[in-house]
Amino acid sequence: MTYFSGKVAVVTGAASGIGRALAVELARRGARLxxxxxxxxxxxxxxxxxxxxxxxxxxxxxxxxxxxxxxxxADTVAEQLGAVHLVFNNAGIAFTGTVEQMSFKxxxxxxxxxxxxxxxxxxxxxxxxxxxxxxxxxxxxxxxGLFSVPSQSAYNAAKFAxxxxxEALRQEMINGNRPVKVTCVHPGGIRTNIARxxxxxxxxxxEHVASSFDRLARTSPAKAADIILAGVEKDKARVLVGPDAWxxxxxxxxxxxxxxxxxxxxxxxxxx
Numbered sequence: 001m002t003y004f005s006g007k008v009a010v011v012t013g014a015a016s017g018i019g020r021a022l023a024v025e026l027a028r029r030g031a032r033l034x035x036x037x038x039x040x041x042x043x044x045x046x047x048x049x050x051x052x053x054x055x056x057x058x059x060x061x062x063x064x065x066x067x068x069x070x071x072x073x074a075d076t077v078a079e080q081l082g083a084v085h086l087v088f089n090n091a092g093i094a095f096t097g098t099v100e101q102m103s104f105k106x107x108x109x110x111x112x113x114x115x116x117x118x119x120x121x122x123x124x125x126x127x128x129x130x131x132x133x134x135x136x137x138x139x140x141x142x143x144x145g146l147f148s149v150p151s152q153s154a155y156n157a158a159k160f161a162x163x164x165x166x167e168a169l170r171q172e173m174i175n176g177n178r179p180v181k182v183t184c185v186h187p188g189g190i191r192t193n194i195a196r197x198x199x200x201x202x203x204x205x206x207e208h209v210a211s212s213f214d215r216l217a218r219t220s221p222a223k224a225a226d227i228i229l230a231g232v233e234k235d236k237a238r239v240l241v242g243p244d245a246w247x248x249x250x251x252x253x254x255x256x257x258x259x260x261x262x263x264x265x266x267x268x269x270x271x272x
Contacts, residue, residue, distance in 0.1 A: 015037035015041075017221050018090055021224060022225045026055075034059075046059070071120075102153075137166070140162070148260075182237070184239070186238065219243075
């Protein structure tokens with residue numbers, strides 16, 4: 001028996017990367033899964049991997065930015081599986097471009113998925129988590145929710161917003177004596193396809209951006225899932241994923257706004 005045995009866990013963005021690794025590892029630890037993503041083929045592959053472990057799983061194609069659909073999905077999961085204990089709001093997209101270069105539509109799309117998708121998942125599932133008597137919300141921010149970098153303003157804004165929303169929610173649940181724990185996750189460089197699958201404005205060298213990300217991505221999705229689940233089990237308020245996340249968090253704490261001078265210099269040399 002493990003902490004997750006028999007619990008119903010929902011994972012958004014489960015078609016690849018951290019989401020897939022979380023789904024598979026939760027299955028190995030005895031959880032019952034509800035997984036979703038907009039990537040039909042990737043979601044089907046994750047579903048097969050989870051079934052191969054022998055876990056119960058329900059997969060559904062879902063865009064987390066579509067609020068009414070997320071609310072309906074939450075009700076359906078609770079009805080079909082009898083309860084909801086854990087919700088991993090993990091779905092996210094990337095986008096590269098300066099504030100001047102980006103259109104309002106570009107910014108809206110990042111915020112709709114990376115921030116409002118988290119809000120939608122949290123709000124839709126929260127009544128079911130409370131009803132379970134043993135709920136836990138896990139919202140995935142980023143190291144970019146700890147510090148900002150040029151050309152990632154929309155992503156930074158969304159991930160900072162996830163952090164603020166999640167930290168406030170944790171305090172509300174404690175102050176209200178609600179049976180729901182809350183954790184905010186800040187992954188560093190994880191070896192996923194988010195950089196290659198992300199959008200960019202015209203004129204940005206997409207392959208250069210992706211290659212630069214690959215050089216920094218040191219942590220595997222499987223390792224990230226292990227770290228996240230260990231933090232969830234210990235009811236940590238914040239989970240830093242990867243050695244780079246720890247170093248960057250400490251650097252920002254020590255330097256305050258001074259970190260921006262270093263990041264500016266590095267981004268110029270990297271051509272980002």
